[in-house]
Amino acid sequence: MKVAKQSSDKKLTLIDVAVAAGVSAITVSRVINQPEKVSEALRQQVQKAIDMLGYIPNQYASSLASSKxxxxxxxxxxxxxxxxxxxxxxxxxxxxxxxxxxxxxxxxxxxxxxxxxxxxxxxxxxxxxxxxxxxxxxxxxxxxxxxxxxxxxxxxxxxxxxxxxxxxSHWQAGYDVVTHLMEEGYERIGFIAARMDPRAQQRMLGFKKALENAGKSWKNFIVTTPEPSSIAVGGELFKSLLASTDGTVDAVFCVNDDLALGALFESQRMNINVPGDLAICGFNDIEASRFVNPSLTSVQVNxxxxxxxxxxxxxxxxxxxxxxxxxxxxxxxxxxxxxxxxx
CATH class of the missing domain: 3.40.50.2300 (Response regulator)
Structure with a gap:
Protein backbone atom coordinates (compact mmCIF):
# COMPACT_ATOMS: atom_id res chain seq x y z
CA MET A 1 0.00 0.00 0.00
CA LYS A 2 1.34 3.40 -1.02
CA VAL A 3 1.52 6.15 1.58
CA ALA A 4 1.17 9.67 0.19
CA LYS A 5 3.22 12.33 1.93
CA GLN A 6 1.02 14.91 3.62
CA SER A 7 1.95 18.31 4.97
CA SER A 8 0.72 18.80 8.50
CA ASP A 9 -1.76 21.52 7.49
CA LYS A 10 -3.16 19.89 4.35
CA LYS A 11 -6.64 18.45 4.56
CA LEU A 12 -6.90 14.84 3.45
CA THR A 13 -8.93 14.15 0.33
CA LEU A 14 -10.53 11.23 -1.41
CA ILE A 15 -7.62 11.21 -3.86
CA ASP A 16 -5.14 10.77 -1.00
CA VAL A 17 -7.02 7.65 0.08
CA ALA A 18 -7.10 6.38 -3.49
CA VAL A 19 -3.32 6.80 -3.83
CA ALA A 20 -2.70 5.06 -0.50
CA ALA A 21 -5.01 2.19 -1.39
CA GLY A 22 -3.75 1.87 -4.98
CA VAL A 23 -7.23 2.27 -6.47
CA SER A 24 -9.18 4.97 -8.28
CA ALA A 25 -10.98 7.81 -6.52
CA ILE A 26 -14.26 6.45 -7.93
CA THR A 27 -13.59 3.13 -6.21
CA VAL A 28 -12.97 4.86 -2.88
CA SER A 29 -16.22 6.81 -3.29
CA ARG A 30 -18.10 3.60 -4.03
CA VAL A 31 -16.63 1.87 -0.97
CA ILE A 32 -17.75 4.77 1.24
CA ASN A 33 -21.18 5.39 -0.25
CA GLN A 34 -22.19 2.06 -1.82
CA PRO A 35 -20.16 -0.64 -0.03
CA GLU A 36 -22.59 -3.34 -1.11
CA LYS A 37 -21.42 -2.87 -4.71
CA VAL A 38 -17.78 -3.78 -4.10
CA SER A 39 -16.07 -6.96 -2.94
CA GLU A 40 -15.18 -7.58 0.68
CA ALA A 41 -11.48 -7.67 -0.20
CA LEU A 42 -11.68 -4.27 -1.88
CA ARG A 43 -13.62 -2.81 1.03
CA GLN A 44 -10.94 -3.96 3.45
CA GLN A 45 -8.18 -2.60 1.22
CA VAL A 46 -9.74 0.86 1.07
CA GLN A 47 -10.76 0.84 4.75
CA LYS A 48 -7.17 0.07 5.71
CA ALA A 49 -6.04 3.20 3.84
CA ILE A 50 -8.81 5.27 5.45
CA ASP A 51 -7.80 4.11 8.92
CA MET A 52 -4.08 4.61 8.27
CA LEU A 53 -4.55 8.17 7.03
CA GLY A 54 -7.26 9.11 9.50
CA TYR A 55 -9.51 10.22 6.66
CA ILE A 56 -13.03 11.35 7.55
CA PRO A 57 -15.49 11.25 4.62
CA ASN A 58 -17.42 14.43 3.84
CA GLN A 59 -20.93 13.15 4.43
CA TYR A 60 -22.47 16.43 3.27
CA ALA A 61 -20.84 16.10 -0.12
CA SER A 62 -21.79 12.44 -0.25
CA SER A 63 -25.41 13.21 0.46
CA LEU A 64 -25.47 15.83 -2.31
CA ALA A 65 -24.03 13.33 -4.75
CA SER A 66 -26.39 10.51 -3.84
CA SER A 67 -29.46 12.57 -2.81
CA LYS A 68 -29.44 10.51 0.40
CA SER A 169 -54.06 3.66 24.22
CA HIS A 170 -53.28 5.68 27.33
CA TRP A 171 -57.01 6.19 27.84
CA GLN A 172 -57.65 2.44 27.92
CA ALA A 173 -54.68 1.87 30.21
CA GLY A 174 -56.07 4.40 32.69
CA TYR A 175 -59.47 2.74 32.50
CA ASP A 176 -58.00 -0.72 33.07
CA VAL A 177 -55.97 0.37 36.11
CA VAL A 178 -59.14 1.54 37.84
CA THR A 179 -60.88 -1.71 36.88
CA HIS A 180 -58.00 -3.70 38.42
CA LEU A 181 -58.15 -1.70 41.66
CA MET A 182 -61.91 -2.14 41.96
CA GLU A 183 -61.57 -5.88 41.32
CA GLU A 184 -59.17 -5.98 44.28
CA GLY A 185 -61.86 -4.42 46.47
CA TYR A 186 -60.74 -0.78 46.52
CA GLU A 187 -63.55 1.75 46.14
CA ARG A 188 -62.28 5.29 46.82
CA ILE A 189 -59.65 5.65 44.15
CA GLY A 190 -57.58 8.80 43.70
CA PHE A 191 -55.38 10.06 40.88
CA ILE A 192 -52.19 12.12 41.05
CA ALA A 193 -50.27 13.49 38.07
CA ALA A 194 -47.55 15.98 37.18
CA ARG A 195 -46.70 17.97 34.05
CA MET A 196 -49.97 16.85 32.41
CA ASP A 197 -48.74 16.26 28.86
CA PRO A 198 -51.34 14.82 26.44
CA ARG A 199 -50.58 11.22 27.40
CA ALA A 200 -51.07 11.96 31.11
CA GLN A 201 -54.34 13.67 30.26
CA GLN A 202 -55.54 10.59 28.38
CA ARG A 203 -54.77 8.37 31.37
CA MET A 204 -56.77 10.74 33.56
CA LEU A 205 -59.74 10.63 31.18
CA GLY A 206 -59.69 6.82 31.27
CA PHE A 207 -59.55 6.97 35.07
CA LYS A 208 -62.60 9.25 35.18
CA LYS A 209 -64.64 7.16 32.76
CA ALA A 210 -63.99 3.92 34.65
CA LEU A 211 -65.22 5.49 37.89
CA GLU A 212 -68.25 7.02 36.18
CA ASN A 213 -69.19 3.67 34.66
CA ALA A 214 -68.98 2.10 38.14
CA GLY A 215 -71.24 4.81 39.56
CA LYS A 216 -68.42 6.35 41.60
CA SER A 217 -67.44 9.99 41.89
CA TRP A 218 -63.96 11.30 41.19
CA LYS A 219 -64.67 14.79 42.56
CA ASN A 220 -61.89 15.83 44.98
CA PHE A 221 -60.04 12.60 44.11
CA ILE A 222 -57.77 14.16 41.47
CA VAL A 223 -54.65 16.19 42.30
CA THR A 224 -52.31 17.45 39.57
CA THR A 225 -49.47 19.91 39.09
CA PRO A 226 -47.75 21.42 36.02
CA GLU A 227 -44.37 20.72 37.65
CA PRO A 228 -42.12 17.95 36.27
CA SER A 229 -42.50 14.56 37.90
CA SER A 230 -40.22 13.43 40.70
CA ILE A 231 -40.36 11.22 43.77
CA ALA A 232 -40.51 14.32 45.97
CA VAL A 233 -43.43 15.73 43.97
CA GLY A 234 -45.19 12.37 44.30
CA GLY A 235 -45.01 12.60 48.06
CA GLU A 236 -46.40 16.14 48.07
CA LEU A 237 -49.24 15.25 45.70
CA PHE A 238 -50.12 12.25 47.83
CA LYS A 239 -50.42 14.43 50.93
CA SER A 240 -52.61 16.84 48.98
CA LEU A 241 -54.82 13.95 47.88
CA LEU A 242 -55.27 12.82 51.48
CA ALA A 243 -56.22 16.36 52.45
CA SER A 244 -58.73 16.81 49.60
CA THR A 245 -60.46 13.50 50.43
CA ASP A 246 -60.33 13.84 54.23
CA GLY A 247 -58.18 10.72 54.28
CA THR A 248 -60.91 8.51 52.83
CA VAL A 249 -58.94 7.47 49.73
CA ASP A 250 -58.06 3.77 49.76
CA ALA A 251 -56.21 3.53 46.42
CA VAL A 252 -54.19 5.89 44.25
CA PHE A 253 -53.36 5.68 40.56
CA CYS A 254 -50.17 7.63 39.84
CA VAL A 255 -49.52 8.83 36.31
CA ASN A 256 -45.95 7.46 36.45
CA ASP A 257 -43.69 5.43 38.72
CA ASP A 258 -41.72 8.39 40.08
CA LEU A 259 -44.92 9.76 41.59
CA ALA A 260 -45.95 6.29 42.75
CA LEU A 261 -42.65 5.80 44.57
CA GLY A 262 -43.11 9.18 46.23
CA ALA A 263 -46.62 8.18 47.34
CA LEU A 264 -45.33 4.85 48.64
CA PHE A 265 -42.50 6.39 50.66
CA GLU A 266 -44.80 9.07 52.08
CA SER A 267 -47.41 6.49 53.09
CA GLN A 268 -44.70 4.55 54.91
CA ARG A 269 -43.63 7.68 56.77
CA MET A 270 -47.28 8.19 57.78
CA ASN A 271 -47.62 4.54 58.91
CA ILE A 272 -50.26 3.81 56.26
CA ASN A 273 -50.27 0.10 55.44
CA VAL A 274 -49.79 -0.72 51.75
CA PRO A 275 -51.75 -2.59 50.45
CA GLY A 276 -53.87 -3.25 53.56
CA ASP A 277 -55.16 0.31 53.92
CA LEU A 278 -54.01 1.80 50.63
CA ALA A 279 -53.28 0.46 47.15
CA ILE A 280 -50.77 2.22 44.88
CA CYS A 281 -50.36 1.77 41.15
CA GLY A 282 -47.81 3.50 38.94
CA PHE A 283 -47.15 3.66 35.22
CA ASN A 284 -44.17 2.72 32.99
CA ASP A 285 -42.83 -0.12 35.16
CA ILE A 286 -39.34 1.25 35.72
CA GLU A 287 -36.77 -1.08 37.29
CA ALA A 288 -37.19 0.28 40.82
CA SER A 289 -40.85 -0.78 40.81
CA ARG A 290 -39.87 -4.41 41.14
CA PHE A 291 -37.41 -3.91 44.01
CA VAL A 292 -39.12 -1.60 46.49
CA ASN A 293 -40.99 -3.14 49.42
CA PRO A 294 -43.83 -3.68 48.83
CA SER A 295 -43.18 -4.11 45.13
CA LEU A 296 -45.08 -1.63 43.00
CA THR A 297 -47.95 -2.48 40.67
CA SER A 298 -47.39 -0.63 37.40
CA VAL A 299 -48.36 -0.51 33.73
CA GLN A 300 -45.67 -2.11 31.60
CA VAL A 301 -45.09 -0.86 28.06
CA ASN A 302 -42.62 -2.43 25.63
Missing amino acids: SKVIGVSIPSLSNVVFTDVLRGVYDVMGTAGYKVLLVDTHYSPLEEEKMIRTLLSQSPEGLIITGGDQTRTCHNLLQKSRVPVVQIMELLNEPLDMNIGF RYEMGVKAAEMIIDRLNGKMDQPKVVDMGYQIKRRQSSTNR
Missing part, protein backbone atom coordinates in the same frame (compact mmCIF):
# COMPACT_ATOMS: atom_id res chain seq x y z
CA SER A 69 -28.38 11.95 3.72
CA LYS A 70 -28.51 8.64 5.68
CA VAL A 71 -29.87 10.77 8.54
CA ILE A 72 -32.99 9.96 10.56
CA GLY A 73 -34.40 12.72 12.74
CA VAL A 74 -35.84 11.83 16.15
CA SER A 75 -37.82 14.24 18.33
CA ILE A 76 -38.58 13.43 21.99
CA PRO A 77 -39.87 15.62 24.83
CA SER A 78 -37.19 14.73 27.40
CA LEU A 79 -33.64 13.41 27.29
CA SER A 80 -33.61 12.68 31.02
CA ASN A 81 -36.76 10.57 31.17
CA VAL A 82 -35.91 6.84 31.27
CA VAL A 83 -39.10 6.13 29.32
CA PHE A 84 -37.65 7.79 26.24
CA THR A 85 -34.16 6.44 26.89
CA ASP A 86 -35.50 2.91 26.39
CA VAL A 87 -37.25 3.90 23.16
CA LEU A 88 -34.07 5.53 21.86
CA ARG A 89 -32.04 2.39 22.51
CA GLY A 90 -34.34 0.53 20.16
CA VAL A 91 -34.12 3.24 17.50
CA TYR A 92 -30.31 3.45 17.68
CA ASP A 93 -29.85 -0.33 17.60
CA VAL A 94 -31.82 -0.66 14.36
CA MET A 95 -30.62 2.49 12.63
CA GLY A 96 -26.98 1.90 13.48
CA THR A 97 -27.07 -1.60 12.05
CA ALA A 98 -28.75 -0.29 8.88
CA GLY A 99 -26.10 2.40 8.39
CA TYR A 100 -28.19 5.42 9.35
CA LYS A 101 -27.20 8.25 11.67
CA VAL A 102 -29.69 9.50 14.26
CA LEU A 103 -30.09 13.24 14.76
CA LEU A 104 -31.82 13.73 18.12
CA VAL A 105 -33.65 16.81 19.46
CA ASP A 106 -35.34 17.51 22.80
CA THR A 107 -38.61 19.52 22.72
CA HIS A 108 -39.02 19.94 26.51
CA TYR A 109 -42.73 19.04 26.28
CA SER A 110 -43.38 22.27 24.35
CA PRO A 111 -45.28 22.21 21.02
CA LEU A 112 -43.66 25.53 20.06
CA GLU A 113 -40.19 24.17 20.84
CA GLU A 114 -41.09 21.04 18.87
CA GLU A 115 -42.00 23.20 15.86
CA LYS A 116 -38.61 24.90 16.10
CA MET A 117 -36.77 21.59 16.44
CA ILE A 118 -38.65 20.01 13.52
CA ARG A 119 -37.49 22.91 11.35
CA THR A 120 -33.94 22.17 12.49
CA LEU A 121 -34.28 18.50 11.66
CA LEU A 122 -35.79 19.17 8.24
CA SER A 123 -32.92 21.56 7.42
CA GLN A 124 -30.60 18.52 7.61
CA SER A 125 -32.49 16.72 4.82
CA PRO A 126 -33.42 13.64 6.88
CA GLU A 127 -34.65 10.56 5.09
CA GLY A 128 -37.23 9.92 7.81
CA LEU A 129 -38.54 11.30 11.09
CA ILE A 130 -39.63 9.71 14.35
CA ILE A 131 -41.60 12.12 16.54
CA THR A 132 -43.46 11.85 19.84
CA GLY A 133 -47.23 11.98 20.06
CA GLY A 134 -49.73 13.94 18.02
CA ASP A 135 -49.96 17.38 19.64
CA GLN A 136 -47.93 19.26 17.02
CA THR A 137 -48.84 22.84 16.13
CA ARG A 138 -50.69 23.43 12.86
CA THR A 139 -47.54 24.94 11.38
CA CYS A 140 -45.48 21.93 12.45
CA HIS A 141 -48.14 19.63 11.01
CA ASN A 142 -47.90 21.42 7.66
CA LEU A 143 -44.10 21.30 7.69
CA LEU A 144 -44.14 17.55 8.21
CA GLN A 145 -46.71 16.95 5.50
CA LYS A 146 -44.84 19.08 2.96
CA SER A 147 -41.51 17.42 3.79
CA ARG A 148 -42.61 14.26 1.97
CA VAL A 149 -40.39 12.09 4.16
CA PRO A 150 -41.67 9.05 6.11
CA VAL A 151 -42.88 10.05 9.57
CA VAL A 152 -43.63 7.75 12.52
CA GLN A 153 -45.47 9.18 15.52
CA ILE A 154 -44.71 7.12 18.62
CA MET A 155 -45.84 6.57 22.24
CA GLU A 156 -49.61 6.81 21.69
CA LEU A 157 -52.27 5.66 19.25
CA LEU A 158 -53.71 8.53 17.21
CA ASN A 159 -57.05 8.83 15.47
CA GLU A 160 -55.52 10.67 12.51
CA PRO A 161 -51.76 10.08 12.29
CA LEU A 162 -49.71 12.17 9.89
CA ASP A 163 -48.26 9.09 8.25
CA MET A 164 -47.34 6.05 10.37
CA ASN A 165 -48.10 5.54 14.04
CA ILE A 166 -47.00 3.15 16.79
CA GLY A 167 -48.05 3.26 20.43
CA PHE A 168 -50.87 2.22 22.74
CA ARG A 303 -40.68 0.78 25.07
CA TYR A 304 -37.51 -0.71 23.59
CA GLU A 305 -39.57 -2.81 21.17
CA MET A 306 -41.51 0.32 20.22
CA GLY A 307 -38.27 2.05 19.26
CA VAL A 308 -37.17 -0.97 17.26
CA LYS A 309 -40.46 -1.18 15.40
CA ALA A 310 -40.58 2.57 14.68
CA ALA A 311 -37.11 2.39 13.14
CA GLU A 312 -38.05 -0.68 11.11
CA MET A 313 -41.17 1.07 9.79
CA ILE A 314 -39.02 3.94 8.50
CA ILE A 315 -36.48 1.62 6.90
CA ASP A 316 -39.17 -0.53 5.29
CA ARG A 317 -40.74 2.58 3.75
CA LEU A 318 -37.36 3.78 2.47
CA ASN A 319 -36.83 0.36 0.91
CA GLY A 320 -40.12 0.63 -0.95
CA LYS A 321 -42.18 -1.72 1.22
CA MET A 322 -45.55 -0.02 1.00
CA ASP A 323 -47.72 -2.91 2.22
CA GLN A 324 -46.69 -2.64 5.90
CA PRO A 325 -49.31 -1.67 8.52
CA LYS A 326 -49.38 2.09 9.02
CA VAL A 327 -50.66 1.86 12.60
CA VAL A 328 -49.24 -0.57 15.16
CA ASP A 329 -50.76 -1.09 18.63
CA MET A 330 -47.99 -2.18 20.99
CA GLY A 331 -50.42 -2.79 23.86
CA TYR A 332 -49.53 -2.80 27.55
CA GLN A 333 -49.76 -5.03 30.60
CA ILE A 334 -50.69 -4.24 34.19
CA LYS A 335 -47.96 -5.85 36.29
CA ARG A 336 -49.82 -6.79 39.45
CA ARG A 337 -47.54 -6.67 42.46
CA GLN A 338 -47.74 -6.36 46.22
CA SER A 339 -48.79 -2.71 46.37
CA SER A 340 -52.28 -3.52 45.11
CA THR A 341 -52.96 -7.25 45.29
CA ASN A 342 -52.36 -8.59 48.83
CA ARG A 343 -55.14 -6.89 50.70
